[in-house]
Each structure stands twice: as structure tokens, then as C-alpha cells.
Amino acid sequence: MALAPAPAERLRPVRRILAAFFARRAHVAGGVLATVAGALALLSMPVLAGQALDAARTGDAALVEWCAIAFLVAAAVEGTLRWTARRLLIGESRRAEEELKRAIERHVVRLPVTTIDAARTGDLLSRMSQDVELLRFVTGPLLLYGAQALVVVPGGLVLVFRSSTAVAIGAGLLFAVMAFGLRWLAPRIERRADAAQAALAKIAEHAAERAVAIRVVQAFHRFAAEDRAMKARAADLAERGYAVAKLQSLVDLLIHVSVELVVLLGLAVGAVEVAHGRSTPGALLEYWALLGVQLGPLMTLGFVFGGLPRAFAAGRRVEEMFDWPAETIRGSVLPQGHGRLSVRDLSWSHAGGSTPVLTRVSFELEPGTTLAIVGAVGSGKSTLLDLILRLREPPPGTIFLDGADVLGIAPKALRARFAVALQDPFLFSDSIAANVRLGADDADVAAASADAGLAPDLLAMPDGLATVVGERGVTLSGGQRQRVALARALASGRPVLVLDDTMSAVDHATESRILANLRARHLADRTAVVVTHRLSAARDADRILVLDGGRVAGFGTHAELVASCPTYATTWRRQREHDALESGPEGAP
Template identity: 40%
Template sequence: MSEQNPQRASPLDTLRAVLRFLYRYAGRYWVSYLFGFAALFATNWAVVRIPTLVGEILNTLERAGVAEAELSTAVSAEMAAAIEPVSALALELMLWASALIVVRTLSRVLFFNPGRDIQYRLGVDLFAHLLTLQRPFYARRRVGELVSVAANDTQSVRLLVGFAGLQVCNVAVAIPLHLYQMLRTDWVLTLWCVAPVVLGGIYMRWTVQRFYTLIRSSLEKLAALSDRVLESFSGVGTIRAHVAEEAAVERFERYNRDYLDLQLDIASLRAFAMPALAFSGYVGTGLVLWVGGNRVLAGQLEVGDLATFTALLISLVSILTSLAWVLTAFSRGTVALSRVQELLDADPELPEVEHREPLASPPRVELRELSFTHEGREEPALQGISVVVEPGHTLGIFGRTGSGKTTLIDLLARVYTPPRGAVLVDGHDVRGWELEGLREGVAVVPQSPFLFSTTLRDNIRLLGEGAYTAKADAEVAGPRLALFRHRRRDAGGAASAPGAASGPDPRLERVIDSACLGPDVSALPEGLDTIVGERGVMLSGGQRQRTALARALYREPNLLLLDDVLSAVDQATEAKLVDAIRSLRGRAGSGPGGAPTTVIVSHRTSVLEHADEILVLDQGEVIERGTHAELLAKGGAYAAAHAHQREEAKADG
């Protein structure tokens, strides 16, 4: 099944998803729901009891009035005694009316509050699970769709377990109680009013199916609209540079119009469903008044019973009319739940864990005939690469665009899962290494680094400082997030709170100097506390790369992976950064176990001069290998590139 266009779930699959969700998330609130259901039952009992009391009062008054008209004034005192029960009935009526306010409010509180807690826990678990999914999953999914599910669908789930759950339980209780009391009052009238209500129910069955289809389509279109908005905002610079604002607005309007048209279809269906249900109820009311009135005149039915029956029927009609809103919330909630559950059930596509030890020292990295093909492609990105990088040594990767350099870095960082036995770290197959333990000791600086919309300080430290307690994990966070934090503690790390305040940080000052960020920090309006903006928009390309390099150095990793991190810096800065990277080998305190094992990718030969071995890639294959001096002596592609770059440097200088 393609995750880009997933197949639509069957009603049975939807039911299973709902039941599994209720067991997993709503089960812990069963006490609240139990008392809420009890309050809901009391509410409907009051709603049914009040019209019954009104009918009994009317019947008592009618009997007393008839008797008083037929008897002499000598027995009026006895008639007064006969209507004394009216006072008791009136008092009971007021008590039920007062109790109705309390139990109705209580039922809503007990149903709605768990819904908000469930939305919170579901959102946290969804976010935490998305962090475990690998790169291929995100290649198949649109970001806007994921945002829509996390924001809109979780809110629809809250309405499902709150408002819709309350109303479904209310209908399940109210209809039997109303019918029971109506049958007790007069079974003939009940049969007369049931026929049109049954017809309305048949119509609602078709409406439910139609609602479900439209709601699913609306959520899919909302996801497409969200993806369009996010894509446009991310590329707003390109849109403006090419004067494509009009085309962008036109595309957005087309997506927005499709969503609007579908919402109008849903509103039309709901708007027609409500009058249709109301009409069936009003037809039943008319039949009751006509048949019941004739029976009253014939002496077969008392006026109070007719009043009770009419009030019960009107109450029942209002409940049936509200079903249109309930169906919208229920349909939207079940569809949203199936979409959320689909993401929660997404397989991280990770092999079985065989090694759980953290990467505690600079490792020995070995590639054995490594070949790899990206999903959906036929041509391999890498073919038959074999190399050994001893602990603390540096491997350089050189090659033109598309030669597989970034893919190799991604495989070492476990962004992609390599073939079995192709990548070994300290003698262990990297496929079987637990990701948490492996990545604790790895720092990756990608070619296009990502910066968060926070301060420069927090972008470099990233994890911040501080700690959460296990109790807070259990009580506040979702189970997936709590698992993340406990794993970090077990690995000896701190479960950190980003943005926590701290005192002087010598390590931060050191990596800022190593990454040549000192002058840039001084030029920023608030120094390290400057907000760098969305994706680091406040910084230049070179500043973003050096910030990402400082982030990696701050971690003091045991395995350092650098993917063309000096492509956006000038030659003077490049020389300083190369010296900083080279100095890691002579700095015993650079990591927990000494100098890190380093793999550095670059299209500049000057960056790779200090590497212990350099691989030259072309179309995923190694065409040359050796040290910088050995490759220059061979006079191949590497030597040609080195000569060309030296000539360009002389021309620029």
C-alpha cells in the first residue's frame, strides 16, 4: 500500500481502530466516563420524568374540576383534600428541574475534560513516534499532510471522545427512556408516531454513509491545502525572485476552492438532514395531536396523558434533530482517528536490535562491499565500497555532484539502513546497533544544515540543560516521550529541557572560537541570544554552516560526519576551520575517548589534505583512493581537480 495515497479503510477497519484507540487512550479515564454516563442517565431520567409529572398534575386537576362541577358545594372541602397531591407533585417537579441543571452540567464536564487530556497525550505520542521514523517515510509523505493530521485530526479526535461520545451515549440512553415512557403513557399513540420517525431513521442511514465519504475527502483536501501553504511559505523567496506571486496565489486559490466546495457539500447535507429529521418528528407530533385529541374527546385518554406524550415526543424530536451535528462530529472523528492511527502504526522500518551499548569511544569504522539503492530508483547510489577507518583517523570523500557522497554519510549516520554486514562500527553491524546508543556518540553536519527558530545559543547547544523527573514523564508526557527520556538517562545522558538558563559555558565559548563564529556573534544585535529566525534566515549560508559545525563540536562526538560543510565559506575562513578540524586529532579532551573518528566530504581538495585516506567517487564507485599526496602523484581526477582549484584561487587572489 502506498503511503502517499493510502487506501481507504473499510468500516470494519475503522471500528477496530476506534476500539484500539479507546482501549489505549480512553481506558484510563473509565471512572470519569462511568460517572459521566451515570450523570447522563440521571439527566435523561429527569427529562422524561418532568413531562410525566406535568401530565399527572393536569390529570389530578382535571379529575378534581370534573368532580367539583358534578357535586354540591357541601363536599368542596373533600375536593380540596383530593387535589392535595398536586402540591407534592409540584414540589417533585421543582426538585427534578433543579437536579437537571446539576447532572447535565456534570455529565458534560466528565465527558469533555478527558477529551482534552487525550488530545494532549495523542499529540505527544504522535510527535514522538514521527521522530522514530526513517527518511524513506518522509520521502513518501507530504509535510503538510503530517501537520494537518497532528493539528486538525487530533482536535477532531478530541471532539469524538468528548462531544460526539457524549451525544452518542445520550441518544443511546434517551431514546429507550422516551419510548418506554411513551409506551407506558399510551401504546396506541406510540405506534402512530413511530412510523414517520422510522422513515427519518432510514434517511439518516444514507446520510451517515455520505457524511463519512465527504468528511474523509475534506480531511485529505485540508492536508493538501496545508502542504501547499507550507511549501509556498518555505519558497517565498523563490516566488518573489521570479515574480510568481500571481501564480502562487492562483494555485492556493484552486486548492482553497476545492476545500471550500467540499465543506459546502457537507454543510448542505447537514442542513438538509436537520429539517428532514425535524419534519418526520413534526409529522409524528401532528398525528399524535389528531389521534390523541379524538381519543380525549371520546374519553379514551386523559388530557394530562396527551400533554405528557406530546412533550415527550417533542423532546425526542429535538434529540433526533441534533443527530445531524452528532453525525458530523462522529464521522469526522472516526476518519481523523483512522488517519492518526495510521501514522502511529507506521513501521519505523528498523531491523532487530542486536547491540545496545552506547558509542563510548572513537570507533573503528569498516565498509565491506557497500552497495545501496534508494527506494524507487533502479540505479544504485553506491557500489562495492570497501574501506577501513581506524579509531581517531580521518576519511576524506571526494567526488562530483551525484557521485554518492551524501548517501555514504547518511548510511554511516543510519539515516538510511544499510545492507546487512556492509557497515561495521567497532566490529558490530551498524544495522543491529540501537539507534539511541549509536547516535549518542555521533555528530552529523549536513550539507544544508537546519537551524531552529530560536536563539543562536540554543541552536548550538540544541539539548539545553536541566532535567525532567520520572514522575513528570509518567504523569504529564505521553508514553512514547517518557520512553525517549528514560532511554537517554539509561545511556548516561541528561533528559534536557531546551532553552534552560545556565551560567558560563566554557565548552560553548571554545566551539564558537573553533567554528570562527566569534566575530559574527559580536555583530549580532543580541549576541548568542539573537533569534536566528525560521531555518536560520537571519544568518548567511556560511554562518549557518559554521553554526551547525559548532553544534557538532559542542557534542564532543566520537564519530564526526561532515558533509561538505565548508562549501559556503571563503578561503580564509576555510583555512581556519580546516585547522580547527585537524586540531581535533591532537586534542585528547575533544571527546569522551579522545579524538573522534572523522568522515569528511568535500568538493575542495584543500579541505581533505589532512585526511589519512581519501576516496574519490564517481557514479557511486571508488575510482581512486590514497592520501592527498598519493592522489596528486597519480595524476587522476583528484589531481586535475586540485590543479583547477589552485588556478581559480590564484585568479581570485
């Protein structure tokens, strides 16, 4: 038999957010106090209504007036208290949510890039938003609804006890039946709703996939098949949606019938007590009025039953993120030198993967020279870069910067030696200048932007370098983003330049201009690694490394490789042909 987890362990999923919530004790205590006091004011109103009726029956008009005024005052007090409670408790729950999200962001942004790659972005997003939102339920909402229900429901029954024990017990039983019925139905509805949601998601996937390939559907005249496919999916969704509605109608029925039976209890049992003189018509009105104020809190109890398990499940997913280990920061040796890069017999495969991504890769890069790495998609180019930058952990004794094993260098210090521009660069929603300045606060932004071929684009932008990227600013094209990233790398002044397919979205003419700039001002005495799939960008490098299926297929100058490396020669010829046939004679280099 499994041991029940210790209470501390059971509460682990909610501990973090509760700590954030209770950090502002005064607000929370005030909110709870207002909730309880408001609930008591709420209970006083049915009593006053009953008193008014009995006073009216005995002809005491003055007492009727006093009761009505007291009722109005109670309503005002209750309204004010509930308004206060909601603002305090729910408002604080939003603050706790903010705190927790902040803590998660601090942790996630410092995780190893491989962890973030492995977690799909959608999953990460849902943990950082929806899950925290669900988890929030255990703070303000639970206190607000829980405290109110705990005062109003038992309190109301106690009041009924004064006039009739039988009615109080009967009503209590009916409430219990209703609550348990709702509790029984809630997970079943949720399951069916999930199934309906899945059917809807299938339709969404189908539509998305077909929409981007609509010309295939039309060119092959697949209309009848599409009609059939959608008919089946739509019918499936309709059935599942109806299945949810059927259960939902049972919920409505359960509430309606329970409430009406409680009313009937007053008429069938309570009225008999009145007839026998043991109670008054005023007590009957009080009873029915109590039902009116108890109903809301009772319904929220069902909400509490549903919300708690969801919150705990969400909390477990949130805690899982905190269990992911952050990146190592150990290592201290700072290499002295100009960027001699040595890779020795490097083999690497994904953790648990059987096929190696890189097999026995070796090369030397002299300081001040340029290395181009070429190869097809999946040949291992990006993995090699990741290993050099220690975004992935290489085996010991395989990668050396200026004679030092990169594993011995603190990652942050190691990366500070590299000026990196990536294929899918990340730009902050800030000015272009601020983005270029990312690597060095005192950078010559204008010169770097000009060398990255951004000058004509900047002229066309409303505020030039001060133009804000994204969000409510200007949206840049893929090529422009890549060139901003290139300018950032050039401006950073870090010794080793690393360009990872940085110009894949840049047109040929601009690319040639940029390459000329690089050769003239940046590559002369700087160590550089250029990853590219376009051989025209690689041909002028001092050395070219050809990767094929994770192995070195060739290493040498362009002329040597055209002569001796079949993989390189074939690709070179094909790219020339394509460029020539596509762009015509005037576009040929």
C-alpha cells in the same frame, strides 16, 4: 467467503485509547451515572408541564404552583448533572487522547530514520494529531451522547405510551425514518464535501506554485491563461460546494419535516383521543414538550453514526504506526581505537530500488586524518554517511570501525563514537548552550561556540549563550543553526568528527575563519569526515573522495585530483570562475 474477524481483532483500532480512558474508572462511572440521572431529570420536565396544564384547567392554582416549582428544580438538577457529566466524560477523553499521543511519540521517536524519512511529515503529523482526535470519539463523546440518547428517546416514547399507543408508535416510526434518513445522507454529504475539499486543495496548490514564480507569469504575460485557469477552477469549486449545500438542505428539510409531522401526530391523533375523553390536554402538552427534549439527543445520534466509522478508520491508521518495527538495538562489541574507518567494496540500493545508490565504494581512513567527500547532488554522499552511522543498514562485511564490522556494534554505542553536524540540524527550543551541550553535559560550550564562529552572533543576541532558540525565543538563520550544530559536534568530545555539508548556508568569509579554527584546534590529531559541495572547503583535507553517480570517481589529495580527475578539475574551475565573477577581485581567495 471471507471470515468475519474475531471481535478482539475488530476492536483493535480502539483498544489502546479505550484502555487509557477506562484507566480512571471512577471518573468514567461518575460521568455515566450523571448522564443517566440527568436524562431522567430531563424526562420529568414535560410530565410536570402536562400536569401543570391539567391542574390549571381544573382551576387548581396551588398544584400549578407546585408543578412550576418542581419544573424549576428539575431544570436545575438536570443542568448540574449534565455539566458534571460533560466535564467528567469529555475531560477524561482529552486525558486519554494525551496518553495515546504520548505512547505514539515514544514509539515514533525510536523508529529507524528510514521509516520516518519514508513517512511524509504531513502524514505522520496527521496520524499523531487529527487521527487521535477522531479516535477520541469512541471514549467520552460516545458515552455521553450515546447514554443520553438511549435514556431519553426510548424513555420519552414509553411516557407517550401511557396516554396513547397509536401516537407513541407513530412518533417512534417517524423518529426511525428520520434517523435512517440522516444516516443515509451523512456518507453522501461527506463524499461530496471531500470532492469540494479536493477542488479547494487544487486551487491552493495552483496559487502556491504561481505565487513563488510570479515573475515568470508576469514576464511571459500569461494573465489571460491565468484568468482562464482560475475561472475554471473557481467554477468547479462553486459547483461542488453547491452540491454539498443541496444535500445539506435535504438534511435540514428531513429534520424539519419529521419534527413537524411528530407535532401533527399529536394534533391529528392525540387530540382525537382527548376529544373522546381517553386523554387530556395536559397529555398533549407533555407530548409536545417531550419532543422538545428528545430532539437534541436524536440529532446527536446522527453524529454518532458519522463519528464511529471515522474513529475506527483513524484508529487503524494509528495502529499501523505501532506495527512499524522499532530500530534494532542488538550488537555489543565496542571498538577500541582512535577511529580507523574502512569501507570495503560497498554497494547499496534502496529496498526494492533497481538503480544502485552506491556501487563498489572502497576507501581507508587512517586515524587522525581528514577525509573530504565531494560530489554533486544525488551522487551518494549522504547515503554513505547514513551507512557509516548505521542510520541505514549496510551489507555485512563492508564498513569497519577500528577493525570491527559496524553491524556487530550496538547502534547507540557505535554512534557515541561520532561527533556529527548535519546540514539541516535540529535545535531544541532551549538555550543555545543547552543545544551545544546535547552530546556531552560537561562540554566547554564557550570554546566550542567560538571555534564554530558563533562569537559575533552571540554578542548580538539578547542573552548570549542563554538565548532561547525558536518558539518564543530568537529565530536563528540557517547559517547560525548550522554553526550551533557544529559547536555541538566540537563540544561533544567524541573521537570521529563528521561534518555533513555543515557550512552550506554560511558565508565565505565566516567559513574560512571556521576552517582555520578547525585546522588549528580540532583536526590535528582527530579522525574527520567532511562532506561538502564546496571544493574550497575540501582542498586542505588529507584525502578527498570524489563520488559521481554512486561510484568513486577519484581518491587523493587536491593536487592529485586536479591533475588526474576530470570531474573534480572541471568542478574546481567552474566554482573558482563563479566566485571570482560574483565577488570581484577583493573577494577572491
